[in-house]
Amino acid sequence: MAPEDHEGATSLLQSFERRFLAARALPSFPWQSLEEKLREPSGSELLLAILQKHEAVPTEPLDALYEALAEVLMAKESSQCHRSYLLPSGDSVTLSESTAIVSHGTTGLVTWDAALYLAEWAIKNPAAFTDRTVLELGSGAGLTGLAICKACYPRAFIFSDCHGQVLEQLRGNVLLNGFSLELYTPTDPSSPKVTVADLDWDEVTAAQLSAFQADVVIAADVLYCGEVTLSLVRVLKMLSACQRMNAPVVYVAYTIRSQDTGKLFITELERAGIYWEEVPPHAGQLFPYEEHSAIVILKLVLNGCHSVGR
Known part of the structure; x- marks a missing residue:
């Protein structure tokens, strides 16, 4: 041959x-x-x-x-399955996921294409995460964060979500991939690298967000309705205010499923004075997401810029 x-x-x-x-x-x-x-x-x-x-x-x-x-x-068909996603190193991220798109009243128990795409981009751009504290908003099954933890070597990674069943599955997936799971204490240099936080975007306070001391914030496939989009922008505004001198860089990935997807988000970002730019698409597909999906990653800068838009 x-x-x-x-x-x-x-x-x-x-x-x-x-x-x-x-x-x-x-x-x-x-x-x-x-x-x-x-x-x-x-x-x-x-x-x-x-x-x-x-x-x-x-x-x-x-x-x-x-x-x-x-x-x-x-045996009776299970509502859960295990999926493995191979990394370039030969390692893999193995997840317990729901076999249904919607389960227990949430879509957070499965891995979505934008999460795979963001994980893929992170693996190709590890410097954005290496030796940094990363906060993930709406972690879902945990694919993106676990890929970053295994391939990009962050100092600490905080998974977060607010649905009880999602949090339970998420904790299990963190343990399944060999990470210890304890309370996060950012002032303690010996604190564990990985934690899972119960974080409701409508109830979280600026003090709670500030305690994470995040250098980077990520979110994938969380712009599925207007109400959630507004809640996300609320969190971003609080992050900007509570860490004004050292606000984190934010990466938000989403699949464009209709003409309205992302429009409200961009409008609200501009209204909040948050600078954004689209991350150039990367070449070479690593994970098995839909090849023809229109997926966008926006990079947001929460302070230091007064102009908005690309």
Whole structure:
């Protein structure tokens, strides 16, 4: 197999592997690309590579394995599943997520495309997070923050959300990925690196936000209705006021699902005097989100600027 053919085959295999581990729907797999590759003269070598990568151990399966498989097939379908997202280092972020888009009255129990896109951007731009304290607003299942913790080496990371079921799942996912979880004490140099905070945007105070001493604030896919958007801008204004001399840099990622998505947010940012600029799109897809999704990352500067807009 020629070097360029080998590189293309490797990329295709990785695409299948990433989607499989992330439990993506079968129609999202690159079947057409696979069919085209198999039709090439080197297609038999690709097929052999697939079989060698996923071949079974050259012994007869144990009866216990068949029994375990039977138990799985007969079991009641679970409302939770585990998904793994591979990192460039070879490590992965493994999450317990809901199998339903809406569960327990929230959409925060699954990973959304903008969270994957923001995590991908962070991995490609680690200097924005290295040795800094990061506060994530609306962490959901925790994919973005866990990817940053594993690949960007922040000094501390504060996950936050306000829904009880989301917080429970989030704490479990932090532990699942090997991080300890204790109370956050920013003045104690020996304090744990990772924590989960119950943070309601409508009730949080400036003093509570200031205590986090965040250098960077991130949020992904949180602009899903006007009420939530206004609450988010309220939090950003408080962050700007309570840390005026050292206000954090903010990155907000969202998927443009309609013409109105993001418009209210930008309008309210300009009304609040918060400078914003769109982060240039990055090349090379790492995670299995919808390739044709229109996803935007805005970088916000909460102090030191009086002009708004790009």
